[in-house]
Amino acid sequence: MNSKLHINREIESYLIFTNPTFTIHTEIPNRNQVLLPTELHKIPKLFKNYKTHENKSILNKIKTLQQDFSQIYPKSLIPFTKITPGLRCPHCRKVGHIHIDERMRHGQCMYCSTTTTRQSLYLENLKELYVLKNEPFTLKEAEAWCGGNRWAIRKICNKHFKKEGRHTFHYYL
Structure with missing residues (x-):
């Protein structure tokens, strides 16, 4: 009741x-x-x-009793420019503890010792970039965010994100 x-x-x-x-x-x-x-x-x-x-x-x-929570929880809590870039471990969620060797397909978190494929690591972090930025991102921003192999990042962006824009002004949704 x-x-x-x-x-x-x-x-x-x-x-x-x-x-x-x-x-x-x-x-x-x-x-x-x-x-x-x-x-x-x-x-x-x-x-x-x-x-x-x-x-x-x-x-x-x-x-x-319905309440509008859009005023309580604003869209952007922290300005994107104040967020530190870097790979975040999908397991322990720590930033800056992932070690990826240039020739290896896997990265290992130095904090929780979890091994993750480079592709899934980049993909999860690029999804996070899109959500945190709250708008499309460029390839240069993706490279700065992940700090890794630019060709691997480009390949993942082209495969998993919608590409828009003209020749040198591409951005990813």
């Missing part, structure tokens, strides 16, 4: 991720309370009653 809203039913809340580029890296706590973007088709099955009038009144009561 929800006494605050004067509803005589058990209310379950669900967290829905609507960002199409969302990637989860860990186990999902309370898995029965989380819907991923690929599971949105399950929403109608969550509601199993046929009391439409009562459901509308409950919906209206819940909507009155």
